Amino acid sequence: MSLTAEEKEKIISDFKVHKNDTGSAPVQIAVLSEEIKRVLDHLKSNHKDNHSKRGLLKMVIKRKKLLKYLEKESTKQHSQVIKKLGLKEKSQ
8 A cells, every 4th residue: 555665766756856855845745645546545445444544634634734835935836746746726
């Protein structure tokens, strides 16, 4: 259910800001998004797994906070990440 090292490296290489980047906000958002997709797939067949539901909620909240931070710091980078991941834009 978790990401393998190769999958994580591929995601990092797609979203890194500079050569040695592994922890910037876009990278963290991309990794969290992939983990959220995997947990959602797990919950489709195991709908009573309350521990995974709680973990999913924590990941969604963390991604939301990172997106809010990225929007505040760089709206251009924020919109690129949203578009690349296929997430919904925040409506106001």
